[in-house]
Amino acid sequence: MELLIENLTKKYNQHVAVNDLSFQLKSGNCIALLGANGAGKTTTLRMLAGLLTPTAGVIKFEGYQNGIDIRSKIGYLPQHPVFHGWMTGNEFLVYVGRLANLTKLEAQQRADVLLEQVGISDAKNIRISKYSGGMRQRLGIAQTLIHKPSLIMLDEPVSALDPIGRREVLTLLEELKQDTTILFSTHILNDAEEISDGLLLMHEGALVEQGSLTDLREKYQSQKIELSFKTVTEDMLEQLNQLPGIDQVNAERGGFVCLINDVNQAREAILTKALAMEWDLTNFTVSRATLEDMFMEVVNK
Numbered sequence: 657m658e659l660l661i662e663n664l665t666k667k668y669n670q671h672v673a674v675n676d677l678s679f680q681l682k683s684g685n686c687i688a689l690l691g692a693n694g695a696g697k698t699t700t701l702r703m704l705a706g707l708l709t710p711t712a713g714v715i716k717f718e719g720y721q722n723g724i725d726i727r728s729k730i731g732y733l734p735q736h737p738v739f740h741g742w743m744t745g746n747e748f749l750v751y752v753g754r755l756a757n758l759t760k761l762e763a764q765q766r767a768d769v770l771l772e773q774v775g776i777s778d779a780k781n782i783r784i785s786k787y788s789g790g791m792r793q794r795l796g797i798a799q800t801l802i803h804k805p806s807l808i809m810l811d812e813p814v815s816a817l818d819p820i821g822r823r824e825v826l827t828l829l830e831e832l833k834q835d836t837t838i839l840f841s842t843h844i845l846n847d848a849e850e851i852s853d854g855l856l857l858m859h860e861g862a863l864v865e866q867g868s869l870t871d872l873r874e875k876y877q878s879q880k881i882e883l884s885f886k887t888v889t890e891d892m893l894e895q896l897n898q899l900p901g902i903d904q905v906n907a908e909r910g911g912f913v914c915l916i917n918d919v920n921q922a923r924e925a926i927l928t929k930a931l932a933m934e935w936d937l938t939n940f941t942v943s944r945a946t947l948e949d950m951f952m953e954v955v956n957k
């Protein structure tokens with residue numbers, strides 16, 4: 657499986673939702689398309705799924721280029737899937753299988769395998785309207801697999817779920833990625849960190865960072881100093897930003913997170929400044945930067 661995206665762009669009238677996106681996806685990976693609301697994730701996935709026509713750019717997938725032919729090769733789960741609530745899980749999958757040109761027997765056999773695989777075979781004869789959010793999402797994922805695609809794309813598969821549903825679906829994706837390449841979008845860093853091998857980070861329609869989690873952690877590995885104050889004033893951010901040893905300062909509730917390049921220099925500068933300005937410091941913690949700090953750093957740049 658190889659998916660190649662070159663200079664993909666989508667404009668809605670004058671608004672550029674996806675801007676000159678290029679990346680490559682290979683077999684055996686679980687890749688998270690990460691970005692805040694409005695970053696362009698849904699638009700990207702819909703173009704890859706053949707549901708939206710790109711304004712410019714090329715999508716190449718296993719010998720196919722752009723267009724609807726790609727649809728027969730991939731599975732796609734939209735952000736808000738709609739089911740016929742009166743159908744049972746089994747009926748739904750057989751129906752989807754028939755739409756994918758399977759015979760009645762093949763569709764039933766495939767449904768049996770998938771219901772088992774996504775862990776809802778006990779509920780296969782219950783109406784979908786009675787399913788929990790997690791069960792619906794698992795059924796939705798089963799539907800993406802009906803025609804044995806080599807790539808499935810899932811738009812925010814866990815964002816709307818409660819903690820139990822979220823856990824169920826993440827565990828399922830963890831299992832599925834052994835056999836199928838997964839591209840899923842999320843705005844939740846923890847989800848990306850938990851199950852993906854690689855990240856594509858989008859911001860305002862553009863790809864701002866990409867790589868394996870290990871590489872990105874190494875690249876952005878830095879320390880940070882968290883500061884809290886009894887009172888936070890407007891000029892603090894600017895003053896902290898000017899101190900030596902500090903790369904970037906992000907405002908947080910009740911204080912700041914300083915990404916630093918020299919812990920000793922930064923510590924001394926911050927404490928000296930706080931003393932001179934009579935800032936009432938209530939917390940000073942040095943720790944490792946997380947992926948979330950990396951996200952903020954890249955996006956703020």
Ligand SMILES: Nc1ncnc2c1ncn2[C@@H]1O[C@H](COP(=O)(O)OP(=O)(O)OP(=O)(O)O)[C@@H](O)[C@H]1O
Nearest residue numbers: 668671673691692693694695696697698699700843
């Ligand atoms: N049909 C449309 N017409 C006009 N603008 C649109 C349309 N769909 C999306 N947009 C705009 O394009 C940008 C990207 O939207 P998109 O839905 O792709 O982002 P997203 O990263 O998936 O965000 P979310 O997580 O909120 O769905 C947003 O600014 C959005 O308002």
